Amino acid sequence: MNILGLLVRARCWWLPAAVGGGLLVWSVPSRLIATKIIGLLALPPGLVWLGLMALAGWPGLVRRARVLAALILIVYTLAGNAWVGAYLLDRLEAPYVGMPRPSGRFDAICVLGGGSSASPDGRAQLGPAGDRLIVPARLYLSGMAGHLVASGLNVTDLGGSRSLADETAGIWRDLGIPGNAITRLSEPRTTKEEIREYRKLMATRQWRRVGVCSSAWHLRRVERICRSEGVDMMPIPADFLSARLPASPMYAIPQARGFQNVQKALWEYLGAATGG
Numbered sequence: 001m002n003i004l005g006l007l008v009r010a011r012c013w014w015l016p017a018a019v020g021g022g023l024l025v026w027s028v029p030s031r032l033i034a035t036k037i038i039g040l041l042a043l044p045p046g047l048v049w050l051g052l053m054a055l056a057g058w059p060g061l062v063r064r065a066r067v068l069a070a071l072i073l074i075v076y077t078l079a080g081n082a083w084v085g086a087y088l089l090d091r092l093e094a095p096y097v098g099m100p101r102p103s104g105r106f107d108a109i110c111v112l113g114g115g116s117s118a119s120p121d122g123r124a125q126l127g128p129a130g131d132r133l134i135v136p137a138r139l140y141l142s143g144m145a146g147h148l149v150a151s152g153l154n155v156t157d158l159g160g161s162r163s164l165a166d167e168t169a170g171i172w173r174d175l176g177i178p179g180n181a182i183t184r185l186s187e188p189r190t191t192k193e194e195i196r197e198y199r200k201l202m203a204t205r206q207w208r209r210v211g212v213c214s215s216a217w218h219l220r221r222v223e224r225i226c227r228s229e230g231v232d233m234m235p236i237p238a239d240f241l242s243a244r245l246p247a248s249p250m251y252a253i254p255q256a257r258g259f260q261n262v263q264k265a266l267w268e269y270l271g272a273a274t275g276g
Contacts, residue, residue: 037250045080045254052076078262080254082245085261089242092268093216096237106145107207108183109136109236110198112191112214112222113152113164116171124167129215131239133168136213137175139236145211148172149201151185151194191218191271192225199231215239217264221272 040046055061055069078084115132119125126133139145150172152164165184172182183201188194195212202210214222216237226233241261245251251258 033248033250037253040250040253040255043255045256045259049073049076049080049254077252077254080258080262082251082255082258082261085258085265086242086245088265088269089217089261092218092220092265093237093240093242096216096219096235097240097242099237102139102144102211102234102236104209105143106139106211106234107209108147108149108202108205109139109145109211109213110149110151110194110201110233111136111168112194112212112218113150113154113168113188114215115239116164116167118162118167124170126171129239132213132215133171135236135238136211137172137177139211140177140181141175147181147183147205147207148177149183149185149198151188151197153186153189155189191222192229195222195225195229195231198233199229202231210234211236213238215241217241217268221268224272 041050052069052073056066056073058066058069061069111132115127115129116124117127136145136148140148150165150168152168154162154164163184163186165186169179169182169184173179185194185197185201188197198210198212201207210233212222212226212233213236216239219235219237223235241264
């Protein structure tokens with residue numbers, strides 16, 4: 001094949017990706033959004049997306065390979081799509097959107113682990129789901145809760161562990177909540193184990209009105225586990241993620257927000273299906 005033929009083939013190979021990316025940028029009247037689209041396309045998820053488009057339309061590949069590339073492109077697009085992630089999370093969070101603020105006083109509020117993280121030097125800090133920690137703290141400081149319970153243990157791949165309960169308790173103390181108003185449960189590693197420990201603690205302390213706080217997208221599974229374990233706890237939602245996204249083409253590009261939210265939602269559906 002001569003050099004001209006190779007150039008033609010190369011141009012055809014990248015044509016679908018070039019056309020797709022060009023149409024996205026061209027269709028946006030706002031220069032700011034167009035700049036963001038170009039930035040997203042230049043990041044690794046965007047480059048992989050364009051590469052899959054190119055492979056799906058490359059005439060040099062056998063038809064079976066192009067079909068496979070097209071299928072992978074579809075799955076990849078859905079897995080990283082911010083609209084898909086928002087829709088799936090919206091289904092999970094729907095029962096708690098607009099839920100009235102709890103009234104009356106709780107004997108205690110139990111907070112599932114996952115709202116904290118550790119800085120490089122090991123100090124506790126709020127994690128992406130830090131609203132889990134702030135909502136109960138506000139209720140306690142406003143006099144609506146007599147006690148707070150922090151739970152959770154994070155087992156690392158290297159065989160070590162982090163006490164999420166200790167991290168949560170440390171952040172609460174920094175906010176002015178006294179240590180004698182906090183109980184730490186550092187043994188449970190899963191949501192089901194945490195609920196079982198709450199049941200034992202409620203029986204020992206004879207608490208009658210107890211709330212359980214977690215991310216809104218996680219609460220449906222929490223409530224199901226509570227029912228299966230015979231634990232009566234009032235759900236307190238935090239960390240809502242299902243904000244409505246505008247019809248902007250920038251959200252059609254696979255991106256970190258989409259991958260993260262799709263994975264969170266599918267993890268909850270998988271946990272519900274397997275009884276976890």
